Amino acid sequence: MKGAPATPPLEDLQALVVDEHAARATLRAQLRHLERDLAQLASDRFADPGDREPFVPAATRHAAPRLLSFAELEAQRDVLVARVAEARAHRRARRAEIQEARGFLEEVRRAPERHKFVRIPRSALGEPGCGVYQVKPRLGIIGMLAGWWQVKLSSGCP
Amino acid sequence: MTDDPRPGIVEPEVAAELPGLTVWELTVAADLQRGRDPGVRDRLRELAGRFTGAVVIEARQDEIVHAYRVAFRHVGVDPDIDRTPYEAALVERLRLGGFPSKDVLTDALLLALLDTKVGVVAFDDAMLTGPMRVTTAGEPARIVLADDARPLTPLFGEALDELAPTTDTGALRLVAATPAGVPAISAWEALDRVAQLVAP
Numbered sequence: 001m002k003g004a005p006a007t008p009p010l011e012d013l014q015a016l017v018v019d020e021h022a023a024r025a026t027l028r029a030q031l032r033h034l035e036r037d038l039a040q041l042a043s044d045r046f047a048d049p050g051d052r053e054p055f056v057p058a059a060t061r062h063a064a065p066r067l068l069s070f071a072e073l074e075a076q077r078d079v080l081v082a083r084v085a086e087a088r089a090h091r092r093a094r095r096a097e098i099q100e101a102r103g104f105l106e107e108v109r110r111a112p113e114r115h116k117f118v119r120i121p122r123s124a125l126g127e128p129g130c131g132v133y134q135v136k137p138r139l140g141i142i143g144m145l146a147g148w149w150q151v152k153l154s155s156g157c158p
Numbered sequence: 159m160t161d162d163p164r165p166g167i168v169e170p171e172v173a174a175e176l177p178g179l180t181v182w183e184l185t186v187a188a189d190l191q192r193g194r195d196p197g198v199r200d201r202l203r204e205l206a207g208r209f210t211g212a213v214v215i216e217a218r219q220d221e222i223v224h225a226y227r228v229a230f231r232h233v234g235v236d237p238d239i240d241r242t243p244y245e246a247a248l249v250e251r252l253r254l255g256g257f258p259s260k261d262v263l264t265d266a267l268l269l270a271l272l273d274t275k276v277g278v279v280a281f282d283d284a285m286l287t288g289p290m291r292v293t294t295a296g297e298p299a300r301i302v303l304a305d306d307a308r309p310l311t312p313l314f315g316e317a318l319d320e321l322a323p324t325t326d327t328g329a330l331r332l333v334a335a336t337p338a339g340v341p342a343i344s345a346w347e348a349l350d351r352v353a354q355l356v357a358p
């Protein structure tokens with residue numbers, strides 16, 4: 001006949017408590033690192049003049065400071081992991097966009113006559129300033145009729 | 159010259175969750191009836207010129223602001239929704255287009271915050287009993303600043319109206335709760351700065 005399960009010794013229970021302390025400390029450290037990453041990503045995004053939208057956290061409500069349960073700490077960590085992942089994905093996509101825009105500008109420079117009146121803002125290239133690269137005819141109507149096209153950078157902000 | 163700030167009490171259950179959290183307090187004589195200091199007003203105007211959108215975004219990489227943001231997350235507060243004291247001041251600057259001067263105490267608290275990035279809360283000392291402590295209150299347990307008699311304000315929050323100093327207040331209790339990563343010297347500087355600006 002099987003007996004009732006033995007009560008775990010006190011040392012084992014203490015070890016479990018210690019383990020939760022360690023796990024909580026690990027979660028807090030992860031939150032610290034993720035917060036640092038998120039700050040860096042926000043800063044990088046702001047440095048790009050064509051992409052200055054701040055990261056706005058979705059579906060988060062005002063909260064009072066409280067002692068979090070282990071599950072709540074994990075949830076906090078998971079939310080930040082998702083935000084950092086989203087911000088990194090956005091950065092990758094934005095870099096690809098910039099790369100594509102720069103490639104297109106090169107193509108336009110090589111053959112402006114094939115891209116008449118095309119406009120590429122500097123912000124699309126990840127550059128500061130509000131100038132625009134534009135394909136224009138040299139000497140106005142004469143250049144237009146003669147097929148003399150060039151890429152000019154507009155003088156800047158209005 | 160003011161006394162040195164005294165450390166308050168952080169209850170063990172809070173200290174376990176927020177290692178390094180410190181609460182500093184300083185009791186100072188104050189004259190809140192006099193008019194605003196033109197020097198402070200000029201300084202606020204000068205500071206307003208420095209804070210652009212870029213500064214607000216970059217602020218979160220500052221060590222002190224980062225420490226507050228991390229502490230906010232550790233207690234379940236999203237610092238992008240409920241902003242840290244310094245970031246909240248900068249966002250207000252962007253919203254209002256400047257730091258409008260209000261009254262002696264509000265200006266002193268703001269100036270200390272902008273200079274040190276440490277938030278200071280001011281209470282009417284006559285309304286308080288015993289030392290300042292960080293503890294839990296209510297169900298579910300909230301983390302609050304409290305005296306011996308009652309909870310006073312949420313941790314990192316502002317003084318509730320009934321405890322806030324009035325122009326009749328003669329002595330202030332200045333309190334700075336600082337998370338791990340904020341040097342004590344910054345908290346002391348913030349408290350001392352307010353003390354000097356409100357001194358009779």
